Amino acid sequence: MGLPQALQDCEKTCEQLGQRLQQLLQQHNISNPLLVGIRTGGVWIAERLQQQLQLQETIGVLDISFYRDDFTRHGLHPQVKGSQLPDSIEDRDIILIDDVIMSGRTIRAAMNELFDYGRPASIKLVCLLDIGRRELPVQPDLCGATLDLSDGQLVKLSGPQPLTLSLA
Incomplete structure (x- = not known):
């Protein structure tokens, strides 16, 4: 089973997502948004959206490793690189970007980390792909595509050049 036609070209999906954003x-x-990508796939998408929207400000990067609710079960991922955000996000309009939304737990962790940097004016969630299976009441404001997966199937984003999606 392959990916639907709409997902076979990630770059095109990103371009359409940028137009909708x-x-x-x-x-x-919102005239001065701060794009914040969740490491790593969300950062790749944020970089493309930043270029497409011709925003001058550097994107923010979140590494949510310390904010995950399964940290005590699985330990720290060996590739932790830390987050890079402005000193304060107080009263900023944040566009939080991730590659795939599934349970909502990654987004919850990302918002917890964002609030450690300040109180944003707003947070809009943008995801390339929504595969459902929510465990928390978190929904994206914009999504490139939706995909229903069978139990045991996962989606993997590879990149950054080129961006590709595959089923595992």
Whole structure:
């Protein structure tokens, strides 16, 4: 079973997501958003959206390793690289970006970390792919595509150049 046609070209899906994000920013009068990508796939998507939207500010990067709720079960991932955000995100409009949303737990961890940096004016969630299976009430504001998977199937994003999705 392969990926649906809409997901076979990640770059095109990112481009369409960028167009929809531009519309969302205009609808909500957000003129100076801070794009924040969740390491690693979310960062790759954030970089593409930043280029497409021609935003000058450097994107923020979150490594949520210390904020995961399964940290005590699985320990620390050996590739922890730390987060890179402005000293304060106080009153900023944050566009939180991830590659795949599934249970909502990664997004919960990311928001917990964001609030350690300050109180944003708003947080909008943008994901390339939604595969459902929520465990927490977290929904993206924008999503490139939705995919229903069978039990045991996972999606893997590879990148950053080129971005590709595969089923495992």
